[in-house]
Amino acid sequence: MNKRIFIKVSGIVQGVGFRPFVYNLATSLKLKGWVNNNSEGVYIDLQGSEADLERFIYNLKNNAPPLSYIDNIEIEEKQLLDYTDFSIKESEKVEQSITLISPDVAMCDDCKADILDPNNRRYGYPFTNCTNCGPRFSIIKSIPYDRDKTTMKKFPMCRICNEEYTNPTNRRFHAQPNACKDCGPHIWLADHNGNVIKEDSPHCNEYAVIKQTQSFLRAGNIFAIKGLTGFHLCCDASNFKAVSELRERKRRPHKPFAVMMKDINTVKKYCNVNQKELELLTGIRKPIVLLERNSGYTLPEAVAPNQNTLGVMLPYTPLHELLFQNGLEVLIMTSANVNGLPLEFENESAIRNLNSIADYFLLHNRDIFIPVDDSVVKVINDKERLIRRARGYAPEPIIQSAEDGILCLGPNMKNTFSLSKSDYIFMSQHNGDLENLETYEHYKRNINHFKTIFSFEPKLLVHDMHPEYTSTHFAEEFDIPKLEVQHHHAHIASCMAENKLNETVIGISFDGTGYGTDGAIWGGEFLICNFKDFKRIGHLSYANLCGGEKSIKEPYRMAISYIYKALGYDFSHNVVENFFGESAAEFLKLIHKKINCVSTSSMGRFLDAAASIILGINHITYEGQASIELETAITKTCSEHYNYKIDQSIDNDDVIYEINFDKTIAELLKDKLSGTDKSIMAAKVHNTVINSSVNLCTRISTITGIKKIVLSGGVFQNSYLLSNLSNALKELGFEVYTHSKIPSNDGGVSLGQLLIADSYIKNNPNIL
Ligand code: ZN
Ligand code: ZN
Ligand code: FE
DSSP, X not given: OEEEEEEEEEEEOSSSSHHHHHHHHHHHTTOEEEEXXXXXXXXXXXXXXXXXXXXXXXXXXXXXXXXXXXXXXXXXXXXXXXXXXXXXXXXXXXXXXXXXXXXXXXXXXXXXXXXXXXXXXTTTOTTOOBTTBBOOGGGBOSSXXXXXXXXXXXXXXXXXXXXXXXXXXXTTTTOTTOOOTTTXXXXXXXXXXXXXXXXXXXXXXXXXXXXXXXXXXXXXXXXXXXXXXXXXXXXXXXXHHHHHHHXXXXXXXXXXXXXXXXXXXXXXXXXXXXXXHHHHHHSSSOOEEEEEBOTTOOSOGGGSXXXXXXXXXXXXXXXXXXXXXXSOOEEEEEEOOSTTSOOOOSHHHHHHHHTTTOSEEEEESSOOSSOOOOOEEEEETTEEEEEEOOTTTTTOOEEOOOOTTEEEOOOSTTOOOEEEETTEEEEOOOOOOTTSHHHHHHHHHHHHHHHHHTTOOOSEEEEESOTTOHHHHHHHTSOSOEEEEOHHHHHHHHHHHHTTOOXXXXXXXXXXXXXXXXXXXXXXXXXXXXXXXXXXXXEEOOEEEESTHHHHHOHHHHHHHHHHHHHHHHHHHHHHHHHHOHHHHHHHHHHHTTTTEEEEOOHXXXXXXXXXXXXXXXXXXXXXXXXXXXXXXXXXXXOOXXXXXXXEEEETTEEEEEEEOHHHHHHHHHHHHTTOOXXXXXXXXXXXXXXXXXXXXXXXXXXXXXXXXXXXXGGGGOHHHHHHHHHHHHHTTOEXXXXXXXOSSGGGHHHHHHHHHHHHHHHOGGGO
8 A cells, every 4th residue: 555645854855965965765665755955954745655755754753864853754645646756856955044063073984994995996095084073163154055066166076986976876975075186186395385296206196195294294294284174293202302302392381182092902001991981982073082001001291290180182174083093002192282372273374473483384275255163072971072072073953942143252262152043043153262462253154154154143142141251242232232241140050951841940150361340250159040040048148259361360369268257367378478588478469459459259260279278279370270170180099078158148138158169268278388299188078069069959958948959160170079970969959950052151141141131032022
């Protein structure tokens, strides 16, 4: 008995090889009908035996192309028609439609086999790709997504490539960046001034360039290599001299370098890899995965000083794969940029800006239109945790309905922005810190690009409450309704959104810096909140942040501030002099007189103070260094904690709790003076944070009846805190919600802003 069904598939089903997949599946089952693309996704009209139709549906659900994501499948039975074959129909052009754009994807296994097979026409070709892999977001200039609108436009396909491109049964059917040696981009080698290095061999071919690069790398040279979505600085990670030289030239003394390793077996030689980490390392996104080092770890300390982890990724382009074909095992692959400036992605600019860092350039002529940094993830409690959401993830939509036309500008550090359209939220890739003109220009260019590719016009601009944020100033330039959102409310909202919560929760936001409604710098906050509103029910007791930015870059200042707060001026004098020298006593005076001081409840700053006391870290050279090294210092199990107090006051009939660490600091100083093991002190400080948080949550829950606890903020990148705090809360019967695909750090803030704005519009429709 024949039957006809009409199937509507929605989700990420365009530009990901979905139609050829449907075509091949339908024809293999001898089903008749057609498939097309339209504004709602993909429509499939199918006719055939009931059993074959069932097989079709099963495969549709279970074996769809790797880049696709099916949100919903609707099936409707229809009257039989006289179809004679199965075809791919022209796409319907519908106004107001939205094109979902795939992130850039790591090379697939089939393409890897192609480039390693001497009998394949793509043997050794560094720009091999197919429908399931290769560049996407980074090469798209505008929509609709076809070759003419990408940076591949300048490479007309040769006859054979075109045959692949037009054949629905071919793996390269409609693969827009399809190319081969004869028609596609190529690589070349240049010296540090950008002068092309000619090979001795008759043709300056791909093979010779790779061989020469490998031998220069082996000799300890530093390279700038143009990759899929930007440049990397690269050298042999096992070569101590090369790594130290790179640190020197990049003026980056401590911040860990990421490495790329030849294959998964190499990774296992140096690091512990659990199942989840293995999936992330070898999956289609290939982010940098932070792994714990194992006993076989032998790389020079300069690769990642004072850490017990290492950021590792596997080769994700044919070019990377080819580089590892000749004995090299571990390469430093760090973003190629000059101190704080955006990632380099254009040949000329890279040569201009990196010529004092790189000895050689490995360049190519497939232009990158939009640069995207490598993503960074780590696994905590068996779950993927994004730290930086960029290549391989952005601009994949977050499927969540919100009012159309909201543009959320994000915070200043680790900026991302988010916008809403057609029941999707699009979050930008990591834009870096908006501290300099170059990064700000890059940010504005990205916003414009998102407006183009998603045909988006903002109706409401949402920005952080901080009056001095670049994004706040940017918002002021436009004559569009605006909404300001408190930083930690946004943090909690981002985690609620990710966990599909829409109710009142207890939010714990532990963070570095966020502007509070009282003008203080918040960051150790307990909020009762939903998308509409928040109430600050608890926070760390205020300490003085003296000298602004300097207190962040010089953690000993926070240590002095906390010692002053704990012991008072008279008693802290000797201690401070003893620990930090005579000049520090001057600084103590400034605090005492409250000169250039602002109050802060930041958990990040508290951990900085503890790190400075325990480890003697006085200056840091990258953000979060002190607290990262403090977590790293915990090498022994210890369940003890220091004493602390929870103060309670009444403000306008509302109870406000303050966690007071004065006793903690006093006991820590005593431990320090008596020569207690650093690992024990570090663990006790962390346990104090956990114990006091659990204690306060219990009190808040008792008076409010709320059982759901949401954890967000940059401090929760700390594995020890996140895992032990959530476990402790769960043991007491709380439901604990944490981040996974959205960063807990400021990278997630724009998503939270969006849900808060959505709720605001729903409650105040007149704002627009
Ligand atoms: Zn492929
Ligand atoms: Zn070709
Ligand atoms: Fe934050």
